Structures are given as structure tokens and as C-alpha cells.
Amino acid sequence: MIxxxxxxxxxxxxxxxxxxxxQPWHFYWDGEQIRITYDDERVxxxxxxxxxxxxxxxxxxxxxxxxxxxxxxxxxxxxxxxxEYKKPDGYAxxxxxxxxxxxxxxVDSKEPVALFERHTNRLGYKKEPLPDDIRSLLLAMxxxxxxxxxxxDKDNIKKIANLVHRCSEVRFQTREVHEWLGxxxxxxxxxxxNGDGLDVATxxxxxxxxxxxxxxxxxxxxxxxxxxxxxxxxxxxxAEPIKNSSALISIIAGAAGNDVINAGRLMTQIWIELNVxxxxxxxxxxxxxxxxxxxxxxxxxxxxxNISAVKQESTSVFDLQANEQLCMLLRIGLPxxxxxxxxxxxxxxxxxxxxxxxLSK
Ligand SMILES: Cc1cc2nc3c(=O)[nH]c(=O)nc-3n(C[C@H](O)[C@H](O)[C@H](O)COP(=O)(O)O)c2cc1C
Numbered sequence: 043m044i045x046x047x048x049x050x051x052x053x054x055x056x057x058x059x060x061x062x063x064x065q066p067w068h069f070y071w072d073g074e075q076i077r078i079t080y081d082d083e084r085v086x087x088x089x090x091x092x093x094x095x096x097x098x099x100x101x102x103x104x105x106x107x108x109x110x111x112x113x114x115x116x117x118x119x120x121x122x123x124x125x126e127y128k129k130p131d132g133y134a135x136x137x138x139x140x141x142x143x144x145x146x147x148x149v150d151s152k153e154p155v156a157l158f159e160r161h162t163n164r165l166g167y168k169k170e171p172l173p174d175d176i177r178s179l180l181l182a183m184x185x186x187x188x189x190x191x192x193x194x195d196k197d198n199i200k201k202i203a204n205l206v207h208r209c210s211e212v213r214f215q216t217r218e219v220h221e222w223l224g225x226x227x228x229x230x231x232x233x234x235x236n237g238d239g240l241d242v243a244t245x246x247x248x249x250x251x252x253x254x255x256x257x258x259x260x261x262x263x264x265x266x267x268x269x270x271x272x273x274x275x276x277x278x279x280x281a282e283p284i285k286n287s288s289a290l291i292s293i294i295a296g297a298a299g300n301d302v303i304n305a306g307r308l309m310t311q312i313w314i315e316l317n318v319x320x321x322x323x324x325x326x327x328x329x330x331x332x333x334x335x336x337x338x339x340x341x342x343x344x345x346x347x348n349i350s351a352v353k354q355e356s357t358s359v360f361d362l363q364a365n366e367q368l369c370m371l372l373r374i375g376l377p378x379x380x381x382x383x384x385x386x387x388x389x390x391x392x393x394x395x396x397x398x399x400x401l402s403k
Contacts, residue, residue: 044071044395045142046149047115051076052393053151054111056386057158058103059310061096061327062226062240063384064089065392067104070132073397076119078104079132081392089222092127095302095330095369101133102306107157108136109307110314114154115147123300133303160314161383163322164246164283167375172289176319180291183312188295188305188369190312191361194288201359202292202371203285205352209332210277212345215268217261219331224259237387244382246283283373284326291372292360305369313372322377329356330368 044052052069055078060066066085070077078101080092090096105121112119119136127133152158171194172180180192193199213219226239229252234241242252258264264272284290291312295305313323329352335341336349360368 043398045145047112047117047142047145047147048076050115050149050151050153051108051111051119052389054107054157055104056389056392057160058100058107059160059162059313059325060100060103061090062223063238064100064226065238065387066090066092066097066100067392068132069393071393071395071397074137076108076136077130077132078134078136079129080127082129084391088225093299095334095367096327097127098133098299098302099306099309099370102303102308103310105134105136105303106307106310106314110154110157112138115145115149117142117145117147123303125299127299156314156318157310160310160317160323161381162244162324163377163381164244164324165322165381166246166283166378167287167322167373168378169286169288170376172321172374176316176321179315179319180312183308183315185308185311186304187298187301188293188308190308191292191294193290193292198359199287199290200285201355202290203281205329205356205359206284206326206371207277207281208348208352209328210280211273212332212341212348213328214264214273214276215345216335216340216342217265218340220261220264224261227255227259229256234385237385241382241384244384280328283324284371287373287375289374291374292368293370293372294360294362294366295369296365297367302369309370309372316374320376321374322381324373326371326373329371333367 048071055069064085066080066089068079068081070079080097109119118139120139122135124131124133177192180190183190193202228234228239228241242255247255258267293305293309295301316323332341332349333353333356336353341349356362356368362368
């Protein structure tokens with residue numbers, strides 16, 4: 043039996059953020075320590091690979107959530123990060139500074155509330171600038187090898203929107219990304235209840251948008267539409283909220299896997315803190331994705347020059363030092379309306395108790 047304290051820490055990990063809500067992780071409890079790995083069997087070929095920045099950011103989000111859940115009960119987790127992300131070691135092992143079987147503190151599975159309240163808001167934000175106290179709070183947030191920058195200057199925001207626009211144009215012409223997104227979209231209540239993927243109700247769509255998304259889910263249709271310039275319209279719509287925002291945050295880190303995991307921790311810290319203060323957040327991964335595809339050879343040949351140009355410009359726009367990369371862009375602002383919350387997979391699918399048999403079998 044997994045101790046209650048550990049169960050509540052897994053519960054916090056389960057609520058972490060991930061690209062398209064893919065939840066690429068699997069957790070193990072061996073009686074002494076927590077292990078976080080990539081769930082090859084469940085997600086391989088359906089979402090980002092285990093070394094992709096998207097996955098490493100999500101793992102950072104898990105680690106941050108788990109650490110905050112433990113800390114709120116006065117418990118410390120010491121994390122060892124591995125650079126090989128395969129089983130059995132995986133990304134990280136967490137050890138505790140107490141005997142968890144004899145923990146006599148209070149355990150409520152949804153404590154601390156703040157991390158369970160963190161969510162993505164893809165709706166419209168108000169144009170007002172950030173309140174001053176939020177600005178000072180943000181500027182104090184940095185972690186190990188990752189750092190954040192706040193962008194409020196109109197010209198700078200315009201340049202970033204332009205980079206998003208250009209990357210998004212390529213994204214809508216890239217079969218793999220399009221098919222991953224298409225597969226993750228959930229249109230019916232039954233699909234939503236599975237607990238993973240993107241509920242289309244969480245996306246800010248114009249009238250008829252849901253039907254349109256269903257139509258272009260199929261790559262053959264999307265590529266026909268692209269011949270008529272469909273990708274241009276979609277990319278313009280994608281970049282519009284960035285162009286209109288009063289503030290953006292860039293999360294910057296080194297290129298090593300563990301630096302990106304730390305960037306994921308920082309992203310999550312900032313995100314939780316902003317949501318607690320009533321500030322809405324929406325991540326934009328498209329620039330990082332295209333730049334990482336450029337490195338890995340995943341950009342269509344005919345579009346390579348577009349992304350090479352983005353790479354060059356992003357160094358000055360994000361003020362990147364040597365060996366630094368943009369890990370994530372966040373649109374932030376005062377929300378106009380409440381966003382619908384996304385669901386999660388049941389713990390039986392993502393947690394194995396090695397100490398007491400496999401919960402999922
Ligand atoms: C690595 C990563 C990339 C993401 N990229 C985007 C994105 O480009 N656009 C977007 O709207 N949301 C993006 N998200 C947000 C996820 O879709 C969201 O975290 C997930 O659906 C769970 O929902 P929640 O954040 O409301 O808990 C990203 C999240 C992560 C961790």
C-alpha cells in the first residue's frame with residue numbers, strides 16, 4: 043500500500059502541465075523513492091519523444107508540483123536527475139528526508155490548493171498592463187540554470203508575435219505536428235472523459251470553429267487547404283493573441299536536458315503564482331518546437347530557410363547568451379473570462395506500485 047503522503051504527492055504530479063495534455067509520464071513507487079519515466083507504451087509515436095524539450099518541460103512541471111506538495115507538509119524531496127531518460131531510471135528519482143511510513147502530519151490529497159488551480163486560459167485577455175506588485179513578484183523568480191524575462195515593450199511584443207506567426211506557418215505545413223494535434227483533439231464528452239488530450243471547449247474558437255477543426259484534422263484535407271494558403275490564415279489567428287497581449291514571459295535555459303527540466307520547474311512556479319494572483323497564462327511552444335525541429339532535421343526541406351531566419355532573429359529578440367535557448371513563451375494577462383479546466387488520466391494508468399504489485403494490472 044502506498045503511504046497517504048506519497049499518494050498525495052503523486053496526485054500533485056498527475057496535475058502537471060504537458061503539451062496537448064499528453065501526460066507522457068509514468069510514476070513508480072518502490073517503497074522508498076519516487077521514479078518518473080517516459081511512458082513509451084502509452085505515448086510513443088503519438089506525441090513528443092522522451093528527449094524533446096516539450097517532454098522535459100512537462101517533467102519539470104511534475105517535479106515542481108510534487109516538490110510543492112511535499113513542502114506544504116514540511117517534507118523535502120531530494121531529486122536526482124538522470125541524463126538518460128529511458129527505463130528503469132527515467133528522468134528523476136525523488137528521495138524523502140523523513141520516514142514516509144511514519145509521517146504523522148495532515149494529508150489532504152488536493153493540498154496545496156494553488157497547484158491544483160493552475161490552468162491554461164486560451165481565451166481573450168484584457169489590454170491593461172500588469173499590476174506593479176505582479177511585476178516585482180515575477181522579476182524575483184529564477185531557478186538554478188533557468189531564467190525568465192518579462193516582455194512589456196510594444197515593439198518587442200510585436201517582434202515576438204512575428205516569430206510566432208512565422209513558426210506557426212511552418213507548423214501548419216508540418217504533417218507530424220498536425221497529426222499529433224489532430225489525434226489529441228477531443229470533440230465529444232465521452233472522449234473528454236478519457237482524461238487526456240485537448241478538449242476543444244478549452245480552445246478559443248470562432249463560430250463554426252469546432253466543425254472546421256474536425257475537418258482539417260485530416261492531413262490530406264489540410265494539405266489541400268494549404269495549397270490555397272490555409273496555413274497563412276491559421277498562423278495569423280494563432281499569433282493574434284500574442285500580438286494583442288500587454289505582457290509575455292520567455293523562459294530561457296541551457297541546452298542540456300536537465301537545464302530544460304529546470305526551465306519546466308520555473309515555468310510551473312511562475313504559472314502557479316500568476317494564477318493565484320488572478321493572472322491568466324497560456325503557453326506558446328511553437329517557436330521552441332520549430333527551433334528544436336531545425337536541430338533534429340524535422341523541418342520540411344522547402345521551409346528550412348524560414349526557421350533558420352527565426353533562429354537568428356530569436357537570439358536578439360530574446361537576448362539569448364551563448365548556449366542558451368528559448369524553452370517556452372507564456373502569454374499572460376488579466377482574464378476576460380474563466381477557462382474550462384482540463385482533465386487527467388486516472389492514476390491506475392500512470393502509477394505502478396513496485397512495492398506491492400502493479401496497480402494497473
Ligand atoms: C511543453 C508544453 C507545451 C505547451 N504548448 C502549448 C501551446 O503551444 N499552446 C497552448 O495553448 N497550450 C500549450 N500548453 C498547455 C497544455 O496544453 C496544457 O498544460 C495541458 O492541456 C493541460 O491543461 P492545464 O494547463 O489547463 O492543466 C503547453 C504545455 C506544455 C507543458
